[in-house]
Amino acid sequence: MNKIWLVAKETYRREVKTWSYLLMILAPFLLVFFSFVIGMVSAGGSDDNYVGVITSNSALKQAIKKSEDFDNYSTEAKAKKAYKDEDIDGYVLIEQKNNQLAATYYSDEKMDSDLKSELLTSLNTAQQQLNLSKAKLTTKQTQSLATRAQFKQQVKHVDKKSFDNDPVKQISFWVLLIILYMLVITYTQVTAQDIATEKGTKIMEVIFSSMPGGDYFTGKILGIFGEIITQVLIYVVGFVAVYCAAPYIDGFSDLFRQYKPMIDQAIGNLASWGLVFTIIGLVLFIIFAAFCGALVAKSENANKAVGPLSTLMLIGFLFTVNMQSGGDTIFAKVLSYIPFLSSFVMPARVIMGNATNLEAAISALIALAATVASFIWIRKIYPNLILQTDDVGPWQNFKRSLRG
Numbered sequence: 001m002n003k004i005w006l007v008a009k010e011t012y013r014r015e016v017k018t019w020s021y022l023l024m025i026l027a028p029f030l031l032v033f034f035s036f037v038i039g040m041v042s043a044g045g046s047d048d049n050y051v052g053v054i055t056s057n058s059a060l061k062q063a064i065k066k067s068e069d070f071d072n073y074s075t076e077a078k079a080k081k082a083y084k085d086e087d088i089d090g091y092v093l094i095e096q097k098n099n100q101l102a103a104t105y106y107s108d109e110k111m112d113s114d115l116k117s118e119l120l121t122s123l124n125t126a127q128q129q130l131n132l133s134k135a136k137l138t139t140k141q142t143q144s145l146a147t148r149a150q151f152k153q154q155v156k157h158v159d160k161k162s163f164d165n166d167p168v169k170q171i172s173f174w175v176l177l178i179i180l181y182m183l184v185i186t187y188t189q190v191t192a193q194d195i196a197t198e199k200g201t202k203i204m205e206v207i208f209s210s211m212p213g214g215d216y217f218t219g220k221i222l223g224i225f226g227e228i229i230t231q232v233l234i235y236v237v238g239f240v241a242v243y244c245a246a247p248y249i250d251g252f253s254d255l256f257r258q259y260k261p262m263i264d265q266a267i268g269n270l271a272s273w274g275l276v277f278t279i280i281g282l283v284l285f286i287i288f289a290a291f292c293g294a295l296v297a298k299s300e301n302a303n304k305a306v307g308p309l310s311t312l313m314l315i316g317f318l319f320t321v322n323m324q325s326g327g328d329t330i331f332a333k334v335l336s337y338i339p340f341l342s343s344f345v346m347p348a349r350v351i352m353g354n355a356t357n358l359e360a361a362i363s364a365l366i367a368l369a370a371t372v373a374s375f376i377w378i379r380k381i382y383p384n385l386i387l388q389t390d391d392v393g394p395w396q397n398f399k400r401s402l403r404g
Contacts, residue, residue: 003210003211003215003216003219004215004216004218004219004222005219005222006219007211007215007216007218007219007220007222007223008218008219008220008222008223008226009223010223011194011219011220011222011223011224011226012223012224012226012227012230015190015194015223015224015227016227016230021227024186024231025231025234028235028238029238032242050069050070050071050087050088050089051069051070051071051088051089051090051091051092051105051111051115051119052070052071052072052073052079052082052083052088052090052091052092053070053071053072053073053091053092053094053119054072054073054074054075054076054079054091054092054093054094055072055094055096056096057094057096057101057126059125059126059129060094060101060122060123060126063122063125063126064122067118067122069115069118070092070115070118070119071088073091076091076093079091079093083106083107089107089109090105090106090107090108090109090111091105091106091107092104092105092106092119093106094123096130099130099131099133099134100127100130101123101126101127101130103119103123167262168262168265168266168269169269169351169352169353171262171266172265172266172269172270172274172351173324173348173351173352175266175270176269176270176274176278176347176348176351177317177320177321177344177348179278180277180278180281180282180343180344181313181317183228183231183232183278183282184281184282184285184313185310185313187224187227187228187282187285187286187289188285188286188289188306188309188310188313189289189302189303189306190224190227191224191286191289191290191293192289192290192292192293192302192303192305192306193293193299193302193303194220194224194293195220195289195290195293195294195302195386196293196294196296196298196299196301196302196305197299197302198386199293199294199296199297199299199386204386204387205387208383208386208387212383213382213383213384213386214379214380214382214383216382216383217290217378217379217382217383218379220290221283221286221287221290221375224286224290225282225283225286228282243263269351272350273346273347273350273357273360273364274347274350274351276347276360276364277342277343277346277347277360277363277364277367278343278347280343280364280367280368280371281340281342281343281344281367282343283371283375284339284340284343284367284370284371284374285309285313285340287371287374287375287378288309288374288378289306289309290378290382291378291382291385292305292306292308292309293305293306294382294385294386295385297388312340312341313340315341316335316340316341316343316344316345317344319332319335319341319344319345320344320345320348323345323348323349323352328349328352328354332345332349332354333349336349336355336359336363337362337363337366339366339367339370339371342363342366342367343367346359346360346363346364347360
């Protein structure tokens with residue numbers, strides 16, 4: 001057992017110390033950091049610019065005071081001076097004639113649509129108050145005018161439309177799909193290349209003389225899986241740090257509080273069946289990537305050998321993407337129980353509300369059984385595969401290992 005952990009440790013250490021691994025870890029953080037900096041700079045450039053408002057209406061003045069985008073000015077002359085000094089982007093002159101409010105915007109550019117919407121809401125509210133005042137309605141009549149229609153909805157079942165209209169499920173769907181795709185495509189290539197490179201050296205004969213080849217294979221798989229765990233843990237720690245710090249970051253705290261319930265629900269979706277199928281799928285793909293790497297005699301042929309796995313992964317990815325428009329067809333139900341493809345399809349079906357927990361559990365058990373059986377079988381033939389150094393092609397090497 002000590003030798004297995006020694007192999008795992010050496011495999012892990014050799015890979016995590018490379019620049020490519022470090023860049024792969026840092027790339028998402030650098031992307032988020034630069035996006036945040038650019039956003040802060042862009043936002044900072046417009047924080048000191050407002051729209052001035054000149055009005056004598058007391059209700060409008062109170063509304064403007066509560067707004068972060070508008071400033072009250074007592075006279076048009078002061079607003080013009082502020083505009084000339086570039087303290088504001090423009091100004092609005094609001095006049096009241098015959099109990100009707102009329103607003104005119106002065107600027108070199110059109111008013112932003114969001115600002116315009118906010119201003120019109122305040123204008124209409126103030127105008128409504130003027131209308132009610134002019135009508136001289138009783139309190140009962142005023143309350144009657146304020147009566148609003150009632151709206152209720154009863155969702156009896158979850159269907160495709162509910163998924164299309166649910167942003168939380170959409171976010172969970174895409175995050176899960178992209179994470180699984182990126183991890184699988186990265187580590188199948190890494191595993192196959194690592195195994196094929198070792199096969200091209202004579203040191204494998206020496207290693208196998210001191211420890212069983214099956215134990216060496218186990219150590220390699222553990223080491224590679226350790227790399228994945230390290231990467232995922234770093235991302236989780238980074239996400240938790242951002243999650244905890246977000247409420248205290250100026251300019252970001254309000255947005256975070258607004259979307260926090262959605263974020264929490266998306267995390268719940270990812271941390272349930274999505275996590276289970278991601279782990280099982282990764283282990284299964286890595287085991288067969290090691291198998292593919294051991295089939296070739298030259299390291300430069302590793303990418304070709306892993307081609308069938310890449311094809312399976314691409315089929316699972318594209319089919320799952322197509323499920324958004326194609327719905328939960330019988331084909332989707334069948335594929336969600338087939339190992340390799342089930343890692344993509346089944347968690348997506350669960351998120352979309354098309355599969356129950358029982359169905360997901362059955363699919364996970366099938367995938368787990370296939371993973372264990374594959375590991376036992378490949379572990380048994382792995383020594384014969386590695387020691388086949390003749391360049392006779394993957395298929396011939398495979399047949400020789402079975403006879404071995």
